Amino acid sequence: MGKVKAKVKMNQHALNRISGAATEALQQTLSGSKHSILNEIMAAEVVPKQTGELERSAFVDDSQAKRGQLSVVYDTPYARRLYWHPEYNFRRDKNRNAQGLWLEAWAKGKKENVIKRVFSSLWKKLAGGFIK
Structure with missing residues (x-):
């Protein structure tokens, strides 16, 4: 058998565009667009x-965005207590679906695919044609 040589030249401009688009798409997925997950919640x-x-008090912590991590934060002294106690009898006259663990549907439940679809769509759009 013969040897095969290959020379690969990476398009650094395209790689930077794709990487930057991923970070921007992640931020828009959670909070930057009218169809963001924060608005959906x-x-x-x-x-x-x-x-x-x-x-x-809800906001998106994007301090780790370059590492691909964003967090939805509820910043009140009682947010943790309410979140981790779904057994509480939450009033439903103002928010009809009020519950503890209110982010679980988007993190691990029925709505998890929504995040993936929104991110994917935004990433393709922001990458400027480098992702098909």
Whole structure:
């Protein structure tokens, strides 16, 4: 058998574009577009609501975006207690689907594929034709 030699030249511009597009798509998936997951969570009315402060405290922590990690944060002193206690009897006059563990459907449940579809669509669009 003969030897085969191959020379590979990487298109650094394309790789940088794809990488940057992935970071931007991730940020838009969670909070940057009108179809973002954060907006979808609000529309689903799953966050317990009395005064609305818990919902208003929600934001996306993008400090680790370059590493591919974003977090949805609810920044109130009682957010953790409400989240981890689904057995509480949450009032439903303001948010009809109020519950504990309100992010689980998007993290590991029925809506997990929504995040993947939104990210994929945005990544393709932002990559400028480098991803088919």
